[in-house]
Amino acid sequence: MAPNEFDVIIVGGGITGAGTQRDCAMRGLRTLLIERSDIATGATGRNHGLLHSGARYAVNDPESARECIEENMILRRIASHCIDETDGLFITLPEDDLGYQQTFVESCRAAGINAEIIDPDLARKLEPSVNPELIGAVRVPDGSVDPFRLCAANMLDAKIHGGQVRLHTEVTGFIREGDTIKGVHTHNFQTGEDADFYAQVTVIAGGIWGHGIAGLAGVNVGMYPAKGSLLIFAHRINNMVINRCRKPSNADILVPGDTVCVIGTTSTRIPFEECDNVAVTPDEVNLLVTEGAKLAPSIMSTRILRAYAGVRPLVSADNDPTGRNISRGIVCLDHEVRDGVKGLVTITGGKLMTYRLMAEMATDTVCRKLGVEKACETATTPLPGSEERSYEAVAQKIWESPSTAQKAAASRMGTRASRIRTGNRHDEALICECEEVSVGEINAAIDRMDVSSLTDLRRRTRVGMGTCQGEFCACRAAGLLAKAHGCVEKERADIADFLQERWKGNFPIGWGDTLREAEYTQWVYKHVLGL
Amino acid sequence: MKFDSVIIGGGLAGLTAGLKLQSAGKQTAIISTGQSALHFFSGSFESLQEAPEEMKQLFSQAGIRLHYSPGVRLMPLGTFREAALSLEDIDLFPKASFGKKVLIVNLLGYHDFFSSFLAQGLEKEGMECRIRFINLPEMEKLQLSPSEMRAVQIARIMDRIWEKVIQEIRLLLKDEDTVVLPQVFGLQDASVPSRIRQGIPARVVFAGTLPPSVPGIRTQMLLKKRYQLLGGTFLMGDKVDKAHLHEGRVHSVVTQNLDNHYIEAQNFLLASGSYFSKGLSSNPFGISEPVFGLDIDFAAERGNWYSPSFADDQPYMAYGVKTDENLHAIKDGKALENLYVAGAVLGKTRPEFGTAAGMAVRSALAAADNILKASEL
Structure with a gap:
């Protein structure tokens, strides 16, 4: 095969694309993944990071609920270094109907979710930050998942299995012969180069952008862009996921993750043109804080670190203006069957939780087309880094008496932390002092994980995700990137881009300590460093 | 406790005013939380060129020499800015191309000094650069702890071992006419930067690092020392909790540490800094001045406090305490006759005093002047 020929091309570097590439690569296919920006820049990196138990969907969407709990159990096995097994609570407040709890628990059990009614006192003890007014509580196997890490680990495994990845490369059109898609035309934003790649099958895994990509092939995939806004708080105030036990609504999930916690979401239909640049409005911020405080009152007095929004890739069904009643169900389209276009598959709908199942379905379709019979192994084979379940055990094995920074590295990289150079x-x-990221970990990411900018680096290492929002680490890390890539001029612009990207999430919540930090950052970069 | 004047804030504005009032024979106190914008001072007084005579005198009595000449100064990421009045550590050049061959020396394992950015910036101006690292056994202890390699910790060691650094650089030096070093010299011992200059047979240029700023902290220490030498009372690590106002005047303030004492004075000066120093505070609904509740004009719609572009001047930074022509603070539309305001807490409401450090000094001198005039009456 020529170097630009593959068995399958996957368009989209979110979790679905990365998962699909991993599955295809593990089944022995030659794969190429093309992503127009960086990994996890769409909905993958813009959600709660909730390891759903499925309980949220149990009443209204039993099929999604079942998929969630099955995948939940699988991810605990195969992605342990990306997951925090926190468990979750569904709480009933005095203003809610306690009668709903029974329906909820029955629906959960029917879907195979272990939901257990517990005494409100026990709930207060298990989760001291929970609203003490609660009158009912159900414990479910929720957890949290780091979507950046999960996405990176899938892509890493795809590469280990021979897959190729082209980031910052956009698909500009399809190469078509008659009714068959033979490959894609691409444009690389970093090098400015145009290139063609060929494959027998192309899989579109572009989330909400899948609509536009399919359009390039003359195929219509009707989608419904629903914006969801979220807030990150600077402390991990809760240790368990806290949900409201009622019909799903706005701002009713508080998820702990790493050193922070996240409240969300809202749901608003937006036009396709806005998907590239979604902004959080002051009204949404107010709503998230007020509603969030009902789950855990202390968020009122906790510093907000960032505001961000993502766009759910829902496949349109009816005219529900909120998008909440559309099934989160998985949609796998073989365009040969559906539209008479050969060699093209779309995998969409679904959610972060079911990415693996989506990947399996897409890969099954690809394999059927290619006549490959190898079975899917992604449900049983751990991702690279996840061979051990406890990061503390991992750290112990590598360092004997690990420092907190080394433990932090092990929690981010899992067993792959052994790749960080040590002894020096x-x-x-x-x-990065907030997140305790070392020179070694950054260099390991630059060398092995397709990092071309500070923002890319942040997604892979958490550099700049902490309380200072990149104030100090941005230019330190830029120094390492400049050294690795040999281009200082580009790095100076990169710092400015990185700071702009951080500011984008800061100004919607720009008051109190966030404003102090922002003022300081701007002062340092403008007046002290002379950027 | 009774003073002629009480100054809230021990940064550049508060110390400058304190020195002036104390030199004029007044009994003053400065209430300082400890940190100030001097901790991340670039070393240049932006918006000032030649120092006002009074400033030159007050600073030189404190052991701080200032200089200015037209041209440019080198910034830490390898860019150049227009020259401004500067501490003697900071070099000012007639033009950006200040040498032919430059040796940039960093300390091994120090990531807060941007040698490659500097080299690229200087090469762009036609200078030839070589980057070298020095590693001295005295640094080992810092290198062992992953977060200790920071400017102030290094400077503490450099105060002791600067002679060794000179020797190392002499060995590294080939035919370069200029040596660029990080600003990690002269924390306690202000003479170290000039000793390094004398000891190296090439022009020595100190380039900035990430904060904390060694020249800035040294400046604060020298100003404070001089202020105390003049008999000023410096209440370090304290914070004003309450203020007592009576008939349009400030009667006294109460601090966190001295909570059962009324600190009384004829005049008060508010030099409490901007948001970072908590001179201004903000919540989702507004911007306020926390000690006296002074008037501040700000956009009612929160969305208008910011520009979405990080590089832009941000509207919130312009907000500040309202004052009358004599720098009296305004509360509920009326001037408080014995409360004056200086420094960053003014925001950009008094552009005639300049911006940043220049504004801090000029508004402090003006406010102190007004206090002296008022007390003569």
Whole structure:
């Protein structure tokens, strides 16, 4: 095969694309993944990071609920270093109908979700930050998942299995012969190069952008862009996921993750043109804080770190203006069957939780087309880094008496933390103090994980995700990137881009300590460093 | 406790005013939380060129020499800015191309000094650059702890071992006419930067690092020392909790540490800094001045406090305490006759005093002047 020929091309570097590439690669296919920006830049990196138990969907969407709990159990096995097994509570407040609890628990059990009614006192004890006014509580196997890490680990495994990845590369059109898609035309934003790639099958895994990509092939995939806004708080105030036990609504899930916690979401239909640049409005911020405080009152006095929004890739069904009643169900389209276009598959709908199942369905379709009979192994094979379940055990194995920074690295990289160079104190120096990311970890990411900018680096290492929002680590990390890539001029612009990207999530919540930090950052970069 | 004047804020504005009032024979106190914008001072007084005579005198008595000449100064990421009045550590050049061959020296394992950015910036101006690292055994302890390699910690060691650094650089030096070093010299011992200059047979240029700023902290320490030498009372690590107002005048303030004492004075100066120093505070609904509840004009719609572009001047930074022509603070539309305002808490409401450090000094001198005039009456 020529270097630009593959068995399958996957368009989209979110979790669905990365998962699909991994599955295809594990079944022995030659794969190429094309992503127009960086990994996890769409809905993958813009959600709660909730490891759904499925309980949220149990009453209204039993099929999604069942998929969730099955995948939940699988991810605990195959992606342990991306997952925090926190468990979750569904709480009933005095203003809610306690009668709903029974329906809820029955629906959960019917879907195979272990939902257990517990005494409100026990709930207060298990989760001290929960609203003490609660009158009912159900414990479910919710958890949290780091979507960046999960996406990166899938892509890493795809690469280990021979897959190729082209980031910052856009599909500009399809190569078509008669009714068959033979490949894609692409444009690389970083090098400016145009290139063609060929494959027998192309899989569109572009989330909400899948609509536009399918359009390039003359195929219509009707989608419904529903914006969801979220807030990140600077502390992890809760240790369990807290949900409201009622019909799903706005701002009724509070998820702990790493050192922070996230409240969300809202749901508003937006036009396709806005998908590239979704902004959080002051009204949404107010709503998230007020509603969120009903789950955990202390969020009222907790600093908000960022506001962000994502667009759910829902497949349109009816005219529900909120998008909440559309099934989160998976849609796998073989365009040969559906539209008479050969060699093209779309995988969409679904959610972060069911990415693996989506990937399996897409890969099954691809394999059927290619006549490949190898069975899917992604449900049983751990992702790279997830061979051990406890990061503390991992850290212990690598370092004997690990420092907190080394433990943090192990929690981010899992067993792959052993790839960080050690024994050299210069590699142990901290670049990002908030998240305790060392020189060694950053260099490992630059070398092995397709990092071309500070923002890329952030998604893979958490550099700049902490309380200072990149104030100090941005230019330290830029120094390492400049060294690795040999281009200082580009790095200076990269710092500016990174700071702009951080500001985008800061100004919608720009008051109190967030404003102090922002003022300081701007002062340092403009007046002290002279950017 | 009774003073002639009480100054809230121990940063550049508060110390400058304190020195002036104390030099004029007044009994003053400065209430300082401890940190100030001097901790991340670039070393240049933006918006000032030649120092006002009074400033030159007050600063030189404190052991701080200032200089200005037209041209440019080198910034830490390898860019150049127009020259401004500067501490003697900061070099000012007639033009950006200040040498032919430059040796940039960093310390091994130090990531807060941007040698490659500097090299690229200087090469762009036609200078030839070589980057070298020095590693001294005295640094080992810092290198062992991953977050210790920071400017102030290094400067503490450099105060002791600067002679060794000179020797190392002499060995590294080939035919370069200029040596660029990080600003990690002269924290306690202000003479170290000039000793390094004397000891190296090439022009020495100190380039900035990430905060904390060693020249900035040294400046604060020198100003404070001089202020105390003049008999000023510096209440370090304290914070004003309450203020007592009576008939349009401030009667006294109460601080966190001295909570059963009324600190009384004829005049008060508010020099409490901007948001970062908590001179201004904000919540989702507004911007306020936390000590006296002074008047501040700000956009009612929160969305208008910001520009979505990080690089832009942000509207919120312009907001500040309202004052009358004599820098009296305004509360509920009326001037408080013995409360004056200086420094960053003014925001950009008094552009005639300049911006940033220049504004801090000029507004402080003006406010102190007004206080002295008022007390003569």
